Amino acid sequence: VQILLKLWRNGFSLDDGELRSYSDPINAQFLESVKRGEIPVELQRLVHGGQVNLDMEDHQEQEYVKPRLRFKAFSGEGQKLGSLTPEIVSTPSSPEEEEKSILDAPVLIDDSMPSTKIQIRLADGSRLIQRFNQTHRIKHIRDFIIQSRPAFAATDFVLVTTFPNKELTDESLTLQEADILNTVILQQLK
Numbered sequence: 135v136q137i138l139l140k141l142w143r144n145g146f147s148l149d150d151g152e153l154r155s156y157s158d159p160i161n162a163q164f165l166e167s168v169k170r171g172e173i174p175v176e177l178q179r180l181v182h183g184g185q186v187n188l189d190m191e192d193h194q195e196q197e198y199v200k201p202r203l204r205f206k207a208f209s210g211e212g213q214k215l216g217s218l219t220p221e222i223v224s225t226p227s228s229p230e231e232e233e234k235s236i237l238d239a240p241v242l243i244d245d246s247m248p249s250t251k252i253q254i255r256l257a258d259g260s261r262l263i264q265r266f267n268q269t270h271r272i273k274h275i276r277d278f279i280i281q282s283r284p285a286f287a288a289t290d291f292v293l294v295t296t297f298p299n300k301e302l303t304d305e306s307l308t309l310q311e312a313d314i315l316n317t318v319i320l321q322q323l324k
């Protein structure tokens with residue numbers, strides 16, 4: 135580890151760190167270790183027994199000036215969390231447009247029964263919002279997608295819940311049994 139010790143009129147600093155006062159007993163002990171040619175305990179902990187190269191600069195005729203921090207761009211790599219489905223979400227610009235997306239393909243609703251709204255994010259990045267009865271089955275969501283977007287009729291896809299991601303494999307379950315009332319469902323291509 136390479137460390138630069140700068141001695142100032144009113145204290146010392148390590149690398150581009152804060153000013154440390156000469157009068158502080160811990161700092162005085164640090165400097166005594168350096169004068170004896172020993173590695174200060176603080177630096178020993180820092181390098182875990184590795185090698186320390188300690189360079190010194192004498193600025194004792196100057197007052198400490200806090201250095202400007204240099205900008206360092208992020209150089210790591212990013213990781214995307216979540217599903218493999220593209221997250222392109224188009225939001226309706228008006229209530230009329232939302233109503234239009236609800237009516238893309240008719241689903242027979244029994245108004246005397248409890249209902250729910252399901253938002254479906256399709257693999258092409260678009261979304262559908264549809265009202266279903268709670269007794270509709272997951273198979274009805276698949277049928278609704280194919281009716282609304284006939285291009286998916288010949289495509290093999292699965293339906294997945296958002297967080298936590300869970301594939302809806304048993305399409306005979308009702309929406310209530312599958313616990314997907316008022317949720318977002320993702321379409322993922324196989």
